[in-house]
Amino acid sequence: MTQVGTAGTAQGDMGTAGTAPGDMGTAGAAPGDMGTAGAAPGDMDMAGAAQADVGLPDAGHGENGPGRTGARTGPWKRGRVLAAAALLLGLFLLLHASIPNRVGNLGSLVETFLPWFGLLVPVLLAGALLRRSVLAGVALLLPAVVWLNLFGGLLTDKSQPGGDLTVVSHNVGADNPDAAGTARALAASGADVLALEELDPAARRTYEKELAEAYPHHTVLGTVGVWSRLPLSDTRPVDVAMDAGPLGAAKPAAVKLEYNRGLRTTVATDHGPLAVYVAHLGSVRVNPRAGLSSGQRDAGAQALGRAVAAERNERVVLLGDLNGTVDDRAYEGVTSRMRSAQEEAGDGFGFSWPATFPVVRIDQILVRGVEPESSWVLPATGSDHLPVAARVSW
Numbered sequence: 001m002t003q004v005g006t007a008g009t010a011q012g013d014m015g016t017a018g019t020a021p022g023d024m025g026t027a028g029a030a031p032g033d034m035g036t037a038g039a040a041p042g043d044m045d046m047a048g049a050a051q052a053d054v055g056l057p058d059a060g061h062g063e064n065g066p067g068r069t070g071a072r073t074g075p076w077k078r079g080r081v082l083a084a085a086a087l088l089l090g091l092f093l094l095l096h097a098s099i100p101n102r103v104g105n106l107g108s109l110v111e112t113f114l115p116w117f118g119l120l121v122p123v124l125l126a127g128a129l130l131r132r133s134v135l136a137g138v139a140l141l142l143p144a145v146v147w148l149n150l151f152g153g154l155l156t157d158k159s160q161p162g163g164d165l166t167v168v169s170h171n172v173g174a175d176n177p178d179a180a181g182t183a184r185a186l187a188a189s190g191a192d193v194l195a196l197e198e199l200d201p202a203a204r205r206t207y208e209k210e211l212a213e214a215y216p217h218h219t220v221l222g223t224v225g226v227w228s229r230l231p232l233s234d235t236r237p238v239d240v241a242m243d244a245g246p247l248g249a250a251k252p253a254a255v256k257l258e259y260n261r262g263l264r265t266t267v268a269t270d271h272g273p274l275a276v277y278v279a280h281l282g283s284v285r286v287n288p289r290a291g292l293s294s295g296q297r298d299a300g301a302q303a304l305g306r307a308v309a310a311e312r313n314e315r316v317v318l319l320g321d322l323n324g325t326v327d328d329r330a331y332e333g334v335t336s337r338m339r340s341a342q343e344e345a346g347d348g349f350g351f352s353w354p355a356t357f358p359v360v361r362i363d364q365i366l367v368r369g370v371e372p373e374s375s376w377v378l379p380a381t382g383s384d385h386l387p388v389a390a391r392v393s394w
Contacts, residue, residue: 080136162391166191172198194227232265242256261300341366342375373393
């Protein structure tokens with residue numbers, strides 16, 4: 001036995017001067033092994049004292065303290081919030097048609113800008129890569145697949161050469177500062193049939209003058225008109241519900257014709273008659289409190305759908321500013337009977353408004369009984385809309 005004094009203590013045995021070998025007194029007692037003054041020798045063996053007094057970690061404890069193993073969270077456990085966001089986005093895209101219109105026409109508002117929600121996929125992917133989360137990466141497959149199923153076809157060029165007839169539609173804008181330049185640009189587009197919307201009475205004469213040489217046939221009813229290289233016949237106005245209700249019904253036909261926004265005419269082609277509809281539906285407004293205000297437009301879409309359903313001609317082309325996308329449920333009466341030239345034969349989304357930075361396609365070319373071969377957007381004019389064009393065949 002070796003006695004330890006105050007000046008130097010051996011590992012495992014600490015005491016005060018005069019204590020028995022191997023004992024620990026109250027003074028200078030180490031945590032974990034504390035005896036009382038006068039304890040008998042042999043209460044601690046050397047190996048046990050070494051572990052207890054030096055403070056070595058117990059089994060199952062990491063370097064950083066109790067309960068920490070030091071191992072990092074696995075890739076299947078990281079990024080749970082990102083994974084949940086990805087799944088919610090996927091369900092949102094998948095079930096967008098179930099979003100009700102009862103409050104602020106939220107469903108129609110979502111469907112108008114639905115393609116843009118796809119931008120959230122690369123944002124979430126960047127977060128998953130940053131977190132190195134396999135879980136979030138796998139969850140992102142749902143929104144990616146749903147978005148591609150909805151809009152993937154628009155990412156490829158589906159246009160085909162050829163075609164028998166080129167049609168162009170353009171909201172020329174009532175405030176267009178260069179009506180003459182717009183007319184010349186449209187004449188140079190090579191259109192066989194040209195539909196114009198939002199014709200200002202003062203600018204109408206300018207369009208008639210500038211387009212007369214290229215288009216010997218034309219008809220204008222109110223604020224919409226058709227210019228054609230081929231003969232026109234059987235022209236009549238089409239009600240797009242701009243005067244719904246008893247007050248509208250009481251207005252004389254001549255008064256309503258001044259601001260008429262829909263027409264139907266027949267184009268005599270080498271392959272037979274083609275019914276052409278031109279429409280400019282009511283505007284919509286987005287209000288932070290009320291949401292999407294589209295009552296007049298929706299009524300016009302329903303009226304237009306009834307007109308197309310009643311059309312006896314098998315071959316029909318609808319041109320116009322519909323103030324909405326073909327994904328919007330408000331146009332079901334039209335889109336269930338006609339096909340979008342852009343979706344069938346276009347290259348890209350074909351956004352047409354606003355002209356300075358287009359984010360949505362509200363100017364449409366829809367067909368029935370003819371085949372769209374190509375569809376494209378023309379360069380900007382003095383209008384806030386871009387002209388849209390398509391080539392069709394029989």
